[in-house]
Amino acid sequence: MKENIIPAIRLTLFCAVFFSGIYTMSILGIAQLAPNQGNGEIVTVNGKNHHINVAQKFVENKYFWSRPSAVDYNAAGSGGSNKGTNNPDYLAEVETRIDSFLIKNPSVKRSEVPSELVTASGSGLDPNISVQGAKVQAKRIAESRKISEEKVLEIIKQNTEKPLLGMLGTEKINVLQLNIELDKLK
Known part of the structure; x- marks a missing residue:
């Protein structure tokens, strides 16, 4: 069980950083190229x-x-x-x-x-x-x-x-x- 906890924590931290930061900023950056900067x-x-x-x-x-x-x-x-x-x-x-x-x-x-x-x-x-x-x-x-x-x-x-x-x-x-x-x- 101990061998599974450390990878699970690492995966959780990676997903938190990636999906709340990197992915979100990437989509925001792409939206800035759209007309009205993604505001419709x-x-x-x-x-x-x-x-x-x-x-x-x-x-x-x-x-x-x-x-x-x-x-x-x-x-x-x-x-x-x-x-x-x-x-x-x-x-x-x-x-x-x-x-x-x-x-x-x-x-x-x-x-x-x-x-x-x-x-x-x-x-x-x-x-x-x-x-x-x-x-x-x-x-x-x-x-x-x-x-x-x-x-x-x-x-x-x-x-x-x-x-x-x-x-x-x-x-x-x-x-x-x-x-x-x-x-x-x-």
Whole structure:
């Protein structure tokens, strides 16, 4: 037993120094090379700073809506609901979201509602929706803002992010950026 204690203490001390010091400083150094020194992309609108990489809550009809959030869009405590897809409470919550979405978007069929508009992401802070998630909201936004639906679809097209390297991931749209572009229309 004595022959195992000394190596165990050495390994513990090495891991403590490596993971709390060397590794942490290495990641911090790499982050300094990234845009905004690893703080994420910040945009200022009307004197207020917003993080592009964190979901924002939009509930007005004139805006695109983000994914639902299990943490009410609180970036200080991200997380999901931890309810399984067959949990009755979770299913009831998703049904309520679908019904609410259909009331505000009467031209959309139940089968056309993208899942990301009625289910929260794992972090509860996903800032992006799919192109389809944006397109099903276009008519509501156009009517609310009294502009053509084609104009809203053009804004969607202009703000669509392509997959990384043209093949990794899917097309997506940042909801905050999309809504900022909408507000620029007067």
